[in-house]
Amino acid sequence: MSLVNKMLRDLDARRAGDSERATFPAAVTPLAAHQEPRRGVPRLWLGMVLVAAGLGAAAWYGAQQMPATPSVAGTPPAPPVPVPAPASSVTPSVTSAAEPARAAAVALPSLRLADELSVVPAPLPAPQRKAVAPAPKAPERLTDPVPPRPPVVALPKVPTVPTVPAEGRVEKQVRLPSAAERAESEYRRGVLAQRQGRIDDAAGSYLAALEQQPEHAAARQTLAALLIETKRFDEAEELLRKGTELAPVRLASTLALARLKVERNGAQAALELLLKNSAAGESSPEYQGFAGALLNRAGRAAEAVERYQAATRLAPNEGRWWAGLGIALDAAGKSAEAREAYQKARSLPGLPADLAHHVEQRLR
Numbered sequence: 001m002s003l004v005n006k007m008l009r010d011l012d013a014r015r016a017g018d019s020e021r022a023t024f025p026a027a028v029t030p031l032a033a034h035q036e037p038r039r040g041v042p043r044l045w046l047g048m049v050l051v052a053a054g055l056g057a058a059a060w061y062g063a064q065q066m067p068a069t070p071s072v073a074g075t076p077p078a079p080p081v082p083v084p085a086p087a088s089s090v091t092p093s094v095t096s097a098a099e100p101a102r103a104a105a106v107a108l109p110s111l112r113l114a115d116e117l118s119v120v121p122a123p124l125p126a127p128q129r130k131a132v133a134p135a136p137k138a139p140e141r142l143t144d145p146v147p148p149r150p151p152v153v154a155l156p157k158v159p160t161v162p163t164v165p166a167e168g169r170v171e172k173q174v175r176l177p178s179a180a181e182r183a184e185s186e187y188r189r190g191v192l193a194q195r196q197g198r199i200d201d202a203a204g205s206y207l208a209a210l211e212q213q214p215e216h217a218a219a220r221q222t223l224a225a226l227l228i229e230t231k232r233f234d235e236a237e238e239l240l241r242k243g244t245e246l247a248p249v250r251l252a253s254t255l256a257l258a259r260l261k262v263e264r265n266g267a268q269a270a271l272e273l274l275l276k277n278s279a280a281g282e283s284s285p286e287y288q289g290f291a292g293a294l295l296n297r298a299g300r301a302a303e304a305v306e307r308y309q310a311a312t313r314l315a316p317n318e319g320r321w322w323a324g325l326g327i328a329l330d331a332a333g334k335s336a337e338a339r340e341a342y343q344k345a346r347s348l349p350g351l352p353a354d355l356a357h358h359v360e361q362r363l364r
Contacts, residue, residue, distance in 0.1 A: 179212045179213050180212075180213050180216075182209075182212045182213075183209040183210070183212035183213035183216045183219065184209070184216070185209075186205045186206070186208040186209035186212060186219075187205070187206065187209040187216060187218060187219045187222075189205045190202040190203070190204075190205030190206045190208075190209065190219070190222070190223075191222070193205055194222075194226065199226065199230065202226065203223060203226060203227075206219045206220075206222060206223035206226070207223065210223070214242075214246060215246055215248040215249055217248065217249045217252050220239060220240070220243050220249055220252075220253065221252060221256060223239060224236045224239050224240050224256055224260075227239065228260065233260065233264060236260060237257060237260060237261075240253045240256050240257035240260065241253075241257060243256075243257075244257065244273075244277065250277060250280045251277070251280045251281055251284060251287065254273060254274065254277045254280060254281070254287075255281075255286060255287065255290065257270075257273060258270035258271075258273050258274055258290065258294075259290075261273065262294075267294060267297060267298070268298070270294060271291070271294040271295065271298060274287065274290065274291045274294065275291070278291070283314065284314070285310075285311045285314040285315035285318060285321065288307045288308070288310040288311035288314065288321075289307070289308065289311040289318075289320065289321050289324060291307045292304045292305075292306075292307030292308040292311065292321075292324055292325075292328060293324060295307060296324070296327060296328050296331060301328050301331035301332040302332055304324075304328040304331070305325065305328045305329060305332055308321055308324045308325035308328050309325060311324075311325075312325060317348060318348070318350075319344075319345045319346075319348035319349070319350055319351035319355070320345075320351065320352065320355060322341050322342075322344040322345035322348065323341070323342065323345040323351065323355045323358070323359055325338075325341040326338045326339070326341035326342040326345060326359070326362065327358075329341055330362070338362070339362070339363065342359045342362050342363055343363065345359050346359050346360070346363070
């Protein structure tokens with residue numbers, strides 16, 4: 001800068017001509033011009049500011065027109081380097097002529113450098129890697145001892161039952177009738193056949209009922225009566241004898257078999273049969289009255305009185321047992337007690353005709 005000032009002073013001293021001044025830039029002026037009165041200094045500074053502003057605007061415009069440097073794939077282009085603008089304010093107060101010359105000398109290189117400026121892309125900033133904090137170590141823990149597995153017990157295989165598809169139909173389970181139901185059905189069939197006069201079919205149905213249920217009392221008694229009506233006494237006796245061996249039908253079979261024996265002139269055999277099965281007839285007035293009649297016929301009047309008294313206690317409204325008691329008391333020589341028994345029998349309804357006639361004769 002001192003060299004330029006020296007050259008300017010030399011030109012002013014020699015009063016250089018226009019040809020020598022042409023070798024300097026247009027903005028370089030002799031010092032004499034700057035040593036004019038102070039009223040011209042503000043105009044010179046204003047011109048210099050305008051020139052500097054124009055050059056700065058031209059440099060900025062040229063920078064905008066230059067093609068942007070291609071950016072690396074994936075990274076945005078770098079922004080252009082801003083050009084520093086000249087100071088917008090200049091201190092107007094200058095104390096000497098050397099200060100504006102020094103300012104002009106400093107401004108010239110700045111303007112000349114502004115013409116040669118070019119936009120140089122700024123280096124891409126290095127990608128900042130985020131510091132990854134190391135994963136916290138898991139706290140060490142004491143491993144618990146693994147309990148031993150229980151022994152595997154093999155379960156027995158259950159055989160699978162193959163299922164049959166329903167195929168859209170409902171299977172109705174048919175319940176088979178019991179033996180008692182089948183026996184009752186056969187008995188009813190026999191009764192119907194007997195009413196229709198088909199005796200053999202009826203007998204066959206009764207036998208079929210007894211095969212299904214030997215304890216069927218009605219079938220045994222009805223078949224026995226049918227056999228007696230048809231004079232098949234031996235078959236009837238065998239049928240009833242088998243009944244005396246069965247507890248449920250023992251009493252009924254014993255009474256029926258005893259009557260059959262009486263009709264076949266076997267009163268003594270009938271009495272023995274009744275006495276043999278007396279335990280079955282203790283609570284039966286029929287049994288006690290029938291046993292009293294057989295005992296009285298056999299000349300055992302005292303025993304007959306005991307059986308008739310038992311019958312009247314079990315069935316006090318039955319006239320037959322009171323009439324039989326009167327007969328047994330007469331045979332035992334107790335006429336007064338016999339008369340009271342006859343009077344009781346006559347007072348009760350349902351007395352058979354032959355017994356009623358006998359009672360009337362004994363009361364006269």
